[in-house]
Amino acid sequence: MYFPTAQIETAPWLPPLVAFSISFFTSMGGVSGAFLLLPFQMSFLGYASPSVSATNQLFNIVAIPSGVYRYYKEKRMLWPLTWIVILGTLPGVLIGAIIRVRYLPDPTKFKLFASAVLFYIGFRLVKDLLTKDRKKQAGERARKNQEAEKQAISPSKDSEMKDQHTAPNVEVTHFSLNRLEYDFQGQSFSVSCLGIFILSLVVGVIGGVYGIGGGSIIAPFFVTVFALPVHTVAGAALMGTFVTSVAGVFFYQMVAAYYPTMSVAPDWLLGFLFGIGGTAGMYMGARCQKHVPAKAIKWLLAAIIISTALKYLLAFFR
Numbered sequence: 001m002y003f004p005t006a007q008i009e010t011a012p013w014l015p016p017l018v019a020f021s022i023s024f025f026t027s028m029g030g031v032s033g034a035f036l037l038l039p040f041q042m043s044f045l046g047y048a049s050p051s052v053s054a055t056n057q058l059f060n061i062v063a064i065p066s067g068v069y070r071y072y073k074e075k076r077m078l079w080p081l082t083w084i085v086i087l088g089t090l091p092g093v094l095i096g097a098i099i100r101v102r103y104l105p106d107p108t109k110f111k112l113f114a115s116a117v118l119f120y121i122g123f124r125l126v127k128d129l130l131t132k133d134r135k136k137q138a139g140e141r142a143r144k145n146q147e148a149e150k151q152a153i154s155p156s157k158d159s160e161m162k163d164q165h166t167a168p169n170v171e172v173t174h175f176s177l178n179r180l181e182y183d184f185q186g187q188s189f190s191v192s193c194l195g196i197f198i199l200s201l202v203v204g205v206i207g208g209v210y211g212i213g214g215g216s217i218i219a220p221f222f223v224t225v226f227a228l229p230v231h232t233v234a235g236a237a238l239m240g241t242f243v244t245s246v247a248g249v250f251f252y253q254m255v256a257a258y259y260p261t262m263s264v265a266p267d268w269l270l271g272f273l274f275g276i277g278g279t280a281g282m283y284m285g286a287r288c289q290k291h292v293p294a295k296a297i298k299w300l301l302a303a304i305i306i307s308t309a310l311k312y313l314l315a316f317f318r
Helices: 014-029 034-044 051-073 079-102 108-130 134-153 155-166 193-210 215-224 230-258 268-289 294-317
Strands: 170-175 179-184 187-192
Touching: 014 034, 014 051, 014 230, 014 268, 014 294, 034 051, 034 294, 051 230, 051 268, 079 170, 079 179, 079 193, 079 230, 108 215, 108 294, 179 193, 179 230, 187 193, 193 215, 193 230, 215 230, 215 294, 230 268, 230 294
Parallel strands: none
Antiparallel strands: 170 179, 179 187
């Protein structure tokens, strides 16, 4: 099948299959997978014009709602965090789109910076995993042993505790312009709203340039810098990516008229094909996330981010 906007030819089943495979795993960490689709389109399909960023964001629009729905249905959507992310990334993604069209029609110059950012995030995740406090782990094991003893004594509570483990809820205890506080699985978490906003703005700019929405950057930052549990930030990161992608696609489509000699508007057919596969992948990934340990999700995010950074770095020097 030939895609005139992208000026590429590929089998119609390939984009949905690739998008499903990527989104199933990345959605568990609050990442749509668009940042992995970008190098796939550029390197494998040969789609490297500025419109690839808009096509990537179109994929987010089609695919993300299914994952957000699962997090919402299971009461794991942290809405105050979601709104802060949207308010920060929305202006950032518009700035990023302007930079992409006017100053970086050839993405090669930006790949070195992008790889540096991704390397930093990836290594922060790895460091967090490798240097985790052993005493905390020992305390966790002791707590689990106590719970196991209680379950043995009171079997009637066993099924209830399992339900709480497999479908944990997020409860907001305080939300103001300064701080957001919430409880999750018996622990309290607190984060600066201003810090989240500034991070979201920077991420929005980077995401706007590459058409990745920013979830691949902001979710690991939530986990490493702000020490928030990955099970509570995934829904907010995905929802923020969705809203900013809507704005990004709209902006790219509007400015396309001012660049008649350049492919700027999204390839709608290709974007929808990616989105169809992403819809199924994100729904299944969000549904399976509660059964996957947070540590495994962090390792998955780290592996994906570092491998993508290496790919960008190698592409830059080539």
